[in-house]
Amino acid sequence: MDSPESNRIPAKSSPSPAVQGSPFFNYISNLSPIRSAKAARYVHSFSQTNFAIPPPPVFTSPRIDPQRETSFRGEIDAAGSDLYRQGDTHLKPEPIHCFQKEDQSCSPSGCIDEYLADLVDMEDTTKSSDLCAQSRNDKPMILERFTSHKDTINKDYNHVDSHMFLGSFSGSQHHEKFLPQFPRIFGLRTAYVQDNKVVDCSQSLPQSLQSIETYNDFVDSSRSALRVAAKDADQHQRGIRRHLQFGVTMSCKDTGNENHDTNNLSLPEGLTHFGSLVSYHTEPSGISNSWGAGSRAQTVTFLSSSCPSQSVIPAENCGNHNISACTPSDLALPSIGVIRSDSMGLDSNASQKLVDKLHAREEKQIAVRNHSSSKDLDSILVSSVAGEIYAQVEDDQQETQAATTVVPYDGRTLTSQNANMVEDQASPKRNRKRTKCINESEGCKRCNCKRSKCLKLYCECFAAGVYCLDSCACNNCFNRPDYEDTVLDTRQLIEARNPLAFAPKVVKHAMDSPANIVEEGNWTTPSSARHKRGCNCKKSKCLKKYCECYQARVGCSNGCRCEGCNNSFGKKIESIYRRAEKWKNPSHEQLGTMETQDDFIKSGRAHQLSSTWEELADMSHLTPLSHCHSGAVATSASLNIGDGSKVSQAHAYQERTLQSSAGYPHSHHSPVSPTTNLYRSKVLPDISSDNLLYDILEDDTRKILENALAATKSVKVSSPNQKRVSPPQIRSQELRSSSSQGLRSGRKFILPAVPSFPPLTPYSKLKDGIQGSHGDSKDGTSCQ
DNA sequence: GAGTTTGAAACT
DNA sequence: CAGTTTCAAACTC
Numbered sequence: 112m113d114s115p116e117s118n119r120i121p122a123k124s125s126p127s128p129a130v131q132g133s134p135f136f137n138y139i140s141n142l143s144p145i146r147s148a149k150a151a152r153y154v155h156s157f158s159q160t161n162f163a164i165p166p167p168p169v170f171t172s173p174r175i176d177p178q179r180e181t182s183f184r185g186e187i188d189a190a191g192s193d194l195y196r197q198g199d200t201h202l203k204p205e206p207i208h209c210f211q212k213e214d215q216s217c218s219p220s221g222c223i224d225e226y227l228a229d230l231v232d233m234e235d236t237t238k239s240s241d242l243c244a245q246s247r248n249d250k251p252m253i254l255e256r257f258t259s260h261k262d263t264i265n266k267d268y269n270h271v272d273s274h275m276f277l278g279s280f281s282g283s284q285h286h287e288k289f290l291p292q293f294p295r296i297f298g299l300r301t302a303y304v305q306d307n308k309v310v311d312c313s314q315s316l317p318q319s320l321q322s323i324e325t326y327n328d329f330v331d332s333s334r335s336a337l338r339v340a341a342k343d344a345d346q347h348q349r350g351i352r353r354h355l356q357f358g359v360t361m362s363c364k365d366t367g368n369e370n371h372d373t374n375n376l377s378l379p380e381g382l383t384h385f386g387s388l389v390s391y392h393t394e395p396s397g398i399s400n401s402w403g404a405g406s407r408a409q410t411v412t413f414l415s416s417s418c419p420s421q422s423v424i425p426a427e428n429c430g431n432h433n434i435s436a437c438t439p440s441d442l443a444l445p446s447i448g449v450i451r452s453d454s455m456g457l458d459s460n461a462s463q464k465l466v467d468k469l470h471a472r473e474e475k476q477i478a479v480r481n482h483s484s485s486k487d488l489d490s491i492l493v494s495s496v497a498g499e500i501y502a503q504v505e506d507d508q509q510e511t512q513a514a515t516t517v518v519p520y521d522g523r524t525l526t527s528q529n530a531n532m533v534e535d536q537a538s539p540k541r542n543r544k545r546t547k548c549i550n551e552s553e554g555c556k557r558c559n560c561k562r563s564k565c566l567k568l569y570c571e572c573f574a575a576g577v578y579c580l581d582s583c584a585c586n587n588c589f590n591r592p593d594y595e596d597t598v599l600d601t602r603q604l605i606e607a608r609n610p611l612a613f614a615p616k617v618v619k620h621a622m623d624s625p626a627n628i629v630e631e632g633n634w635t636t637p638s639s640a641r642h643k644r645g646c647n648c649k650k651s652k653c654l655k656k657y658c659e660c661y662q663a664r665v666g667c668s669n670g671c672r673c674e675g676c677n678n679s680f681g682k683k684i685e686s687i688y689r690r691a692e693k694w695k696n697p698s699h700e701q702l703g704t705m706e707t708q709d710d711f712i713k714s715g716r717a718h719q720l721s722s723t724w725e726e727l728a729d730m731s732h733l734t735p736l737s738h739c740h741s742g743a744v745a746t747s748a749s750l751n752i753g754d755g756s757k758v759s760q761a762h763a764y765q766e767r768t769l770q771s772s773a774g775y776p777h778s779h780h781s782p783v784s785p786t787t788n789l790y791r792s793k794v795l796p797d798i799s800s801d802n803l804l805y806d807i808l809e810d811d812t813r814k815i816l817e818n819a820l821a822a823t824k825s826v827k828v829s830s831p832n833q834k835r836v837s838p839p840q841i842r843s844q845e846l847r848s849s850s851s852q853g854l855r856s857g858r859k860f861i862l863p864a865v866p867s868f869p870p871l872t873p874y875s876k877l878k879d880g881i882q883g884s885h886g887d888s889k890d891g892t893s894c895q
Numbered sequence: 896g897a898g899t900t901t902g903a904a905a906c907t
Numbered sequence: 908c909a910g911t912t913t914c915a916a917a918c919t920c
Contacts, residue, residue, distance in 0.1 A: 116905065183905065539909095558915080558916090559915065559916075560914080561915080562913080563913090563914065564913075567904070567905075567913095567915095568903075568904055568905085569903080569905085569914045569915055569916090570914095570915080571915085574904095609904095612904095646902080646903090647903075648902070649902075650900080650901065650902085651902080654918055655900095655901080655918075656905090656916080656918085657900080657901045657902055657916080657918085658902080659902085659903075662917090833900085
């Protein structure tokens, strides 16, 4: 990939002030309408941190804030795309031993260790300020070093590092000088990463010494910038999320393998979003392309707008954002497909193999612990380059920042993780009580697993598809990049058992979940999102975070099997069966504590019972046809069916009707007949009022309820809500099939040909009925 | 911070 | 598939 423009690299490595002051430069710099503000912030940021070179993660992850991002874009544009191509083509094949050599030459007590030892905990601001002061004096030297000989690199490393990391360039002039080199830095950085996984990169070594020099300079720069990123991340938030979507990991892994030889990575289809992220880390040409011409802006847009919830972090609510459709699972779809196909082939020994693998890894972990100290530097450096994706969300600005590095590709890149992990597990830090992110949501979880090894769905991190953090308080954690294989295997096992185990528990759109198709008519539950499988709460009444629905801030649905649902985000419509059963057995719940029927009525049980008819009304308000049929059901049931079949029929029909009409939002019904409008206008506005709904029922329809209640005496209700078995469609099928023979026979009445709702009460009469039935309400409750 | 409660996940 | 156990988060004190 030799570039004819390669000889221009040295010249561009340190753009001259003349270029910066050129009209073209000014023009480019002013392209962005918001540049001034952002540039100010950018400069300010750098003046604060005194970073000569912006952290490379800026290019590699959504961690960058949009403003900064935009600023970069403008300045990078100014640099010209050819420069970045040069940087990539020239520098990416550089062998890694240069780094290693530097690492060895670097004093263990030097700044490198200080900042690499614990990328998370480095916060020695005092030292930083001191070094910063020192570094200012070295500013000219550093600039010189960018064109200095390669032999001086090691010697200057600490200086450069100090300058780069602690920031010696507080002035915009300097940072502008360095800005055009970002892509090259980045390219080198990725080359470095590649070299950790691809050994043979030497064929395309740069031929010119200048390139080598430049490369080494950028090696320094990139390393420093990495540390900058780490420090920056730490300074901004403790809740850095080492985010790695397993599927993405897998994809990335595959991608890396695919591109070992070609150095020309092309992300698999379906990883478009992630591709724009991964390409930065994995493949120089990808980087080059990303920042070149057309794709650049797109990539920048992606990064700048990529809230973790949307692009990286799975199923996360960044600052209470709604979970976007681009969940981890979404991102990982391709890999999930692979996983799933593999998982289907898992034999019965897979579990045991996994256990054996875990044991082996434990031993390995111990071994690593014994040797970690001597390798910390290298390994951590590797980690800093080829570690994971960090993502964070600032609580106040919901600013997505992520110091992104490469997802580990193989065991070699995991060495550092071993070291870190061992250190973590050996240190008291491991036992620290888990602390919540300020904005802790699903994506900002930190587990506290003790016995699950963070390899079960008990572990929130694992369940969310992310690796555990150092900040997690888990014990014996295997949900780490260094156990990637184990993690993936475990994931496969779990997915083999339940293909949707890692799917987002909450679907944004009700229609996403088959369980919610039936629930579209549930006006008590927000239709914007639903828990996919529903909760099974018994005691919490869906009012505590024990309830997954409540925790996800979504209403319960018919898919839930919760009892006494009182979810403030939306109650479940209890099965008519269940209500009838409750009515029949008031002692089932709190009614047992009531002494009189009056107490029962006052307590709202009457409402609960009457709200049974919400379901019928629900049918009616979905579509005119459904309304008609619902009435038919009710009427025919009351007139022609005996006992409990009426209720079951109504329920079954309701479900069928809802299914057939699913997708109609409550507020978007198809044109309705006058009678329907009447019905809706009178009923629906008050539909939340159980009393009213119940009150409008005419005698015969109320009689249905009586029959329904009576049915519970003779029909042993097999409530499908009792146990999580299958989606509602299936449940409804079960409902019908599991019902008594009488119920089955009664199903014959539920036919399209059933007569429509008989006397569609005129408005005046209906109104009167409503008014008049108020007094009957209580009577109705005692109609048993 | 320890202990309890709760419900999902895992197991039998 | 139903019942039981395990587990970790949520909650309470």
